[in-house]
Amino acid sequence: MRCKSRPAEDQPSMQSLISQVRNEIARALVIAIGEDARGVDPLVKPATDAKFGDYQCNVAMSLGKTLGRKPRDVAQAVVDGLGDSTLFEAPEIAGPGFINLRLRTERLSTSLEEVPSIADVESDRLGISLVTGEERRRVIVDYSSPNVAKEMHVGHLRSTVIGDVIARVIAFQGHEVIRQNHLGDWGTQFGMVILALWHLCMRKHQGESVEDFQGVTAKLTDPTLDAEARLSLLKQRARIHQDNLNRDPTGDVEFHPYLTALEPSFETLLPLYRYVSAIEKAAKGLSDEALLIHNSETGQSQHLSELSRYVAAMLQGKTDRSNEQERAAWFKAKEATLVVCSGIYRQLGVLLEDGDICGESFYQPLLHEIEVNGERLPGVVDEVKLILAPPGKEADGMRAVCREDQGAICVFLEKPDGTPCFKGPEGDALPMLIEKSDGASLYATTDIAGILYRVAHATENPVQLHIPRLREQLATLGGGLGADRVIYVVGAPQKLHFQMLFPTAHATGWTRKGDRSVQLEHVAFGSVLGEDRKMLKTRSGDSIKLKSLLDEAVDRARNLVGDMQKDPNRTTDLSPEEVENVANIVGIGAVKYADLCQNRNTDYVFSWDKMLAMQGNTAPYMLYAYARIRSIYRRGAESAPFDADVRNASLQLNEPAERDLALAVLRLPDTIDAVGEQLMPNYLCDYLYGLAGKFMVFYENCSVLKAPDAATYASRMRLCDLTARALRIGLSLLGIRTLEKM
RNA sequence: GCGCCCGUAGCUCAGUUGGAUAGAGCAACGGUUUCCUAAACCGUAGGUCGCAGGUUCGAAUCCUGCCGGGCGCGCCA
Numbered sequence: 001m002r003c004k005s006r007p008a009e010d011q012p013s014m015q016s017l018i019s020q021v022r023n024e025i026a027r028a029l030v031i032a033i034g035e036d037a038r039g040v041d042p043l044v045k046p047a048t049d050a051k052f053g054d055y056q057c058n059v060a061m062s063l064g065k066t067l068g069r070k071p072r073d074v075a076q077a078v079v080d081g082l083g084d085s086t087l088f089e090a091p092e093i094a095g096p097g098f099i100n101l102r103l104r105t106e107r108l109s110t111s112l113e114e115v116p117s118i119a120d121v122e123s124d125r126l127g128i129s130l131v132t133g134e135e136r137r138r139v140i141v142d143y144s145s146p147n148v149a150k151e152m153h154v155g156h157l158r159s160t161v162i163g164d165v166i167a168r169v170i171a172f173q174g175h176e177v178i179r180q181n182h183l184g185d186w187g188t189q190f191g192m193v194i195l196a197l198w199h200l201c202m203r204k205h206q207g208e209s210v211e212d213f214q215g216v217t218a219k220l221t222d223p224t225l226d227a228e229a230r231l232s233l234l235k236q237r238a239r240i241h242q243d244n245l246n247r248d249p250t251g252d253v254e255f256h257p258y259l260t261a262l263e264p265s266f267e268t269l270l271p272l273y274r275y276v277s278a279i280e281k282a283a284k285g286l287s288d289e290a291l292l293i294h295n296s297e298t299g300q301s302q303h304l305s306e307l308s309r310y311v312a313a314m315l316q317g318k319t320d321r322s323n324e325q326e327r328a329a330w331f332k333a334k335e336a337t338l339v340v341c342s343g344i345y346r347q348l349g350v351l352l353e354d355g356d357i358c359g360e361s362f363y364q365p366l367l368h369e370i371e372v373n374g375e376r377l378p379g380v381v382d383e384v385k386l387i388l389a390p391p392g393k394e395a396d397g398m399r400a401v402c403r404e405d406q407g408a409i410c411v412f413l414e415k416p417d418g419t420p421c422f423k424g425p426e427g428d429a430l431p432m433l434i435e436k437s438d439g440a441s442l443y444a445t446t447d448i449a450g451i452l453y454r455v456a457h458a459t460e461n462p463v464q465l466h467i468p469r470l471r472e473q474l475a476t477l478g479g480g481l482g483a484d485r486v487i488y489v490v491g492a493p494q495k496l497h498f499q500m501l502f503p504t505a506h507a508t509g510w511t512r513k514g515d516r517s518v519q520l521e522h523v524a525f526g527s528v529l530g531e532d533r534k535m536l537k538t539r540s541g542d543s544i545k546l547k548s549l550l551d552e553a554v555d556r557a558r559n560l561v562g563d564m565q566k567d568p569n570r571t572t573d574l575s576p577e578e579v580e581n582v583a584n585i586v587g588i589g590a591v592k593y594a595d596l597c598q599n600r601n602t603d604y605v606f607s608w609d610k611m612l613a614m615q616g617n618t619a620p621y622m623l624y625a626y627a628r629i630r631s632i633y634r635r636g637a638e639s640a641p642f643d644a645d646v647r648n649a650s651l652q653l654n655e656p657a658e659r660d661l662a663l664a665v666l667r668l669p670d671t672i673d674a675v676g677e678q679l680m681p682n683y684l685c686d687y688l689y690g691l692a693g694k695f696m697v698f699y700e701n702c703s704v705l706k707a708p709d710a711a712t713y714a715s716r717m718r719l720c721d722l723t724a725r726a727l728r729i730g731l732s733l734l735g736i737r738t739l740e741k742m
Numbered sequence: 743g744c745g746c747c748c749g750u751a752g753c754u755c756a757g758u759u760g761g762a763u764a765g766a767g768c769a770a771c772g773g774u775u776u777c778c779u780a781a782a783c784c785g786u787a788g789g790u791c792g793c794a795g796g797u798u799c800g801a802a803u804c805c806u807g808c809c810g811g812g813c814g815c816g817c818c819a
Contacts, residue, residue, distance in 0.1 A: 048762065058761060061799065071799075095762055096799055147819085188818070309818090360819090408817050423744055424815055430745095436817045443819050493813055495746060526747080527813085564781060571779055598755070602748065603812070609768090610754070614781035616767035617756085624781060632778045674758055683758060689766080696783065705778045720778095742781080 014115055014127040016669045018044060020087060021055050021101060028081030029059065032074070033067070044101075046667075052094065053102035054663060060097035071097030108662045109651035112722055117647040126725050128669045130174030138176045138482060140454050141167040143489035144345075144352055147184035148337045149193045149266075149273040152344055153543040154536050154606075155491070158525045161592050161735070162600055163489035164350040165681040166523065168733045173676050178481060181352050183359030185334055186446065190361075191312030192280075193333045194326050196272035198251075201258040202244040210268055213275040220278040234283050235290040238304050242293055249297040251325075259329040266336045280305045313440055334359075347550050349588060349735050365473040366449035367441050380449045381409055381435045383467045384508060393507040400507035407437030411504045422500060432500040444501060451505045451520070457482025461513045485519040487679065491527070492601070498522035523679050526603035528595075536606050550588060556608055557587030561742070572631070572741055582742050586612070586620055589736040593619035596734055597685035617689040619736060622727065625692035627742045629724040632704050634740075636717055639705070646721075649714035657698040661719060664694045665726045672733070681734065688730045695723050 025042035033040075043058040060078060064071030075097040082091060089102045115127040131137075143163020146152045152160075163179075171177040199213065219225060219233060248254040283291055283305035291304040302310045315323045315330075338354060345352045368379035385402050387393065388411060392401030398421050399414045410431035413421040420429035434445045456463040458479035465471045474480060488498065502520045505511055511518040530536045538544055561582050564570060574582060594611035597618075598604045614620050653659040671687040674680070704720060707713035728738050 043761095045758085045761080048764095052762075056761080061761080065799080098762070145819095184819070406816075410816075422815080425743070427744070430815065433817050438817080440817085442817070446819095491813095492747065494819085496814060497819090499746085524747085533812095560781085567781085569775090569780075599757095602755085605754065607754075613767080616754095618767085620781070621767095624779080628779060628782085635778060671758090678758070680758075682756080686756070686758090686766095693766095699778075700774095700783055703778065742779085 014111065014666065014669055015129070016673060017103075017111075017666050018046070018055065018670045021057075021103075024082065024085055024087050025057050025059065025078065025099075028078050028083075029063075031081035032077035033063070037063075047100065050660075052098070053089075053092070053100040055101040055103070057099040057101060058097075060093075060099060064097060075099050103663070105653050105659055108659065108666060109653055111666055112651050112662055112719075115722060118721070118725065121728075124725055124729065125172070126665075126668065126722070126729060128172075128672070132174065136175055137484035138178065139170050139485040139487065140178045140180055140481065140483045141170070141487045141489065142180045142182050143167070144350075145182045145184060145490070146337070146341050148189055148334050149196065149269050150184075150337075151270065152341060152546040154528045154546060154549060155543060157528065157546055157549070157591070158595055158600070159489045159491070160345075160348065160350055160352070161595050162523065162525055162681055163487075164352070164735050165596060165675075165684070165733060166487060166489065166679055167351060168735065169672060169675045169681075169684070172672060172729075172733055175676075178483070179352060179356045180358040181356045182450075183334075183338075183357050183361075185330075186360035186364065187441075187443075188309055188312050190315060190330055191308035191310070192273060192276045193269070193330060194311050194315065195276045195308050196269060197259065197262065197264065197329055197333065198244075198255055199275065200268065200272050201255050202247070205244060205247065206240055210271050214271045217271070217275045217278045220282045230282055231286060231288065234279070234286070234304060235288070237279060238291050238293060241304070241307075245293060245295060249295060256325040259325040262329055262332060264329070264333050264336045266340045269333055269336060276308060280308060313438070344546055344550070347547075347588065348592070349737065351735075360446045362477075363446050363449040363453060365476060366452060366470060367445060368435075368439075370439070378467050378469055379473070380452060380470060381441070381445060383465055383470050384411070384434060384448060384504075385409065386466045387508050388504075393509070395506035396503040398503050400504050402434075405431060408433050409435035411500070413500060413503055422496070432497075432504060444497070447497075447501050448505065451486070451501075452480070452508075452510055453477060454481050454483045454486050455505075455510050455513070455518050456480030461510075461518075463510045482513075483518060484513065485521070487521050487523055489523045489525070492524040495522065495524055521679065523600070525600040529603050529605050531605060531607065533605065550591065553591045553608075554583050554587035556612060557590065558583035560612060561586070574741060578741060582739055585737050585739055586623060586742070589619035589623060589731075592735060593622070593685065596681040597689075599682050600680065617685060622688055622692050622731060623736075623739050623742060625695055626724060626727045626731070626738045627740065628699060629695065629720050629727070630740045632720055633717075633724070636705055640710075640713060640717075645710075646714045646717045649711070649718045651719060652712060652715040655698075655702050657694070657701045658716070658719060661691075661694045661698045661723060664691045665719075665722050668726050668730065671730075675733075684730060684733060688727060688734075691723065691726060691730070695727075698723075 022042050022044045025044055026038075026040075029037040029040060029042060040059070040063070043062065044055055045058065047053050047056045057078070060071045060075035063069075064074045067074065072093060075093045078099060079091045079093060082088070087103060087107055089104055092100045094100055118124050141163055143166070144156060144160040146156055167177050167179050203209075203213070216233070216237065220230065283303070286305070292301045293304060293307060294301045315326050338357065342354060366380045368381055369377045371377060388400050388402035390401050390403060392399045392412075392414075397416070399416065401412045401414065403410065403412070405412075410433055412429055412431045414429075415421055422430040424430040432444050433442055434448060436442060452463070453474065455461060456474060456479065460482040461480070463480070465474070490498070502522075505520060506517065511520065528536045536544055558579065561574070561579050565574065565579070590611040594606070595604070610616070611618055612620060614624060651662065653662050667687065671684055675684050698719075702716060704713065704716040707716055731738055
């Protein structure tokens with residue numbers, strides 16, 4: 001409920017500690033040095049060691065240099081400028097010119113006392129203020145990106161989990177967040193799914209079951225199979241394909257009626273898709289007449305390994321065939337996949353919903369199209385060609401030039417002196433291809449169109465487009481999202497792609513929004529490795545399915561809880577329902593936390609034992625810390641109620657453990673801001689681990705329920721409550737629910 | 743060949759963008775329970791931050807060159 005009598009600035013809010021310190025120092029700097037010092041970065045950091053205080057200011061060393069004064073003298077001048085601060089104790093100058101700052105303990109207690117007592121657990125933000133006005137941005141977070149007709153595997157885990165944290169953190173700061181799931185639902189994918197469905201339809205003529213297709217797939221992917229046997233198998237499959245095609249060359253007799261009635265399930269679609277994929281991979285590069293499939297209807301022949309690409313091109317309007325049924329079937333296949341993905345998102349506890357799906361196919365209207373009469377309807381590539389026509393446009397310190405090369409439409413990125421920014425293996429310039437020589441679109445084409453859609457806005461960013469059709473198509477998509485920041489959570493191997501994509505996008509000028517530029521950021525991450533330090537695979541060499549990974553995590557957590565329950569020393573006992581809940585939250589939380597607590601840039605080694613350990617920087621440890629606090633709370637409520645005396649208690653931070661814990665709680669907003677800027681979820685994990693550690697020390701040294709007096713009891717109870725809330729908020733930003741008991 | 747990322751304790755990893763004596767967890771050794779959850783806590787030991795130069799008051803961090811590992815490099819996504 002809004003409280004209209006109180007102006008916004010008087011709302012109790014937990015202000016960023018470090019910015020308060022910075023402001024004080026900045027003010028002192030102007031007093032000490034004069035107006036020249038206005039705007040100088042005060043170089044305030046958390047102290048490297050508790051004995052140096054809480055924060056340190058390193059500005060004297062750098063300023064001493066530029067001013068030609070002794071750093072210690074500059075430090076003294078800054079300290080004099082601070083005067084009697086209400087924020088710090090008397091600062092100390094140390095070493096070459098460090099200014100050590102220790103916050104007044106009263107300041108810590110009053111800051112925490114201002115935090116409103118909790119009203120609604122779900123919307124609790126510990127009084128941390130929201131960004132408003134100019135500061136508030138519209139941010140798109142593009143993550144997860146599964147593919148149609150494929151199962152999600154561990155490779156999707158990191159994008160999904162990291163992207164979700166980024167979306168949550170930025171939304172918590174108060175920005176407008178648009179989550180987008182860039183589903184792989186176009187291009188070759190499309191062709192492969194339709195081919196799979198075609199096999200599913202025609203298999204009856206050979207009397208083959210889905211299992212038979214699986215058998216062929218297994219043989220083709222068997223590394224021990226010799227080349228001759230593989231070729232012979234491929235020839236046999238090619239013959240079957242040819243027979244089936246001859247039976248129904250237009251698709252009108254059998255295939256289209258089949259598609260119209262189709263209700264595909266993911267379980268039947270998947271093996272057929274794998275079959276198509278295995279056939280094409282095995283046949284690639286083999287030149288043999290017997291691997292050519294001839295279509296009597298079109299008079300054309302296609303190599304076995306090129307079939308899906310041909311089908312995809314055909315269905316994308318490159319031929320004059322009607323393809324309504326295929327598109328409808330494609331849509332159904334997509335739906336079947338999404339049901340499975342949604343299940344995983346629910347189990348994983350991520351925010352992505354069906355409404356966040358904005359896959360590759362969504363941007364197709366912005367791409368060029370070939371009409372039935374062969375006329376080219378221009379699209380985004382034509383627009384780029386116009387804007388970046390030689391001599392091109394400057395952006396990010398390079399020059400982007402769009403021109404045709406070897407029949408393909410390319411964007412070349414060059415340094416100011418004309419040398420290429422990117423090179424291929426022969427040392428020749430490596431362009432970004434945005435249209436293939438056969439006129440088809442690529443990954444980069446969709447991404448360029450995606451940027452246009454995400455960045456343009458009818459009123460906020462009215463991008464001027466030269467191609468009237470592109471303008472119209474954009475309008476049919478609503479005119480664009482008008483983003484201020486677009487974040488791509490995509491694996492590190494695609495770094496080169498984004499290094500070419502972003503400067504190209506900036507060169508078009510679309511990303512200039514008002515007086516600033518839209519931020520395009522690639523949040524790269526390393527691979528998940530097995531204990532053998534190679535990409536995590538099953539023993540048979542397949543990538544591990546996300547679903548089975550999550551199920552195993554819950555199973556392992558359940559066993560762990562079961563073992564703990566048998567311990568006679570334990571004071572808590574859990575009902576079967578509670579055990580199941582603990583197993584779910586601990587198991588899934590462990591998988592997510594293990595991923596998030598690692599610096600995302602590096603590969604990480606997946607280890608069940610480490611992620612489920614109770615000690616160290618793990619989800620179980622963090623959840624245990626929270627459960628311990630809640631246990632105190634429950635017991636306290638029995639004997640000494642958590643009433644107004646506690647909610648309004650003044651905080652007494654006399655013990656070092658109490659003060660350390662209070663300071664840690666107050667650092668939450670700084671941590672959230674750091675994650676929002678640098679997009680590093682492990683900073684938040686580090687913070688929470690530190691906070692939990694501080695609580696453990698407090699727990700061992702400062703008894704709450706047996707506090708020496710009522711005032712200390714109330715103060716410690718309140719500190720426990722604040723700590724629990726900080727942990728709960730932090731974990732919820734990581735997408736991990738907390739447990740009252742475990 | 744070129745580009746990107748990485749190399750930190752026996753192992754797995756932090757290190758908030760240049761700060762003081764480089765930190766955790768595991769493994770090893772020692773201690774803590776009539777006391778709010780011992781799934782915990784405290785302590786000890788363990789380092790030429792791959793190597794060699796350079797930049798400066800100050801480098802794990804920035805620059806150069808090597809060595810070792812991973813990934814990427816035109817019509818796939």
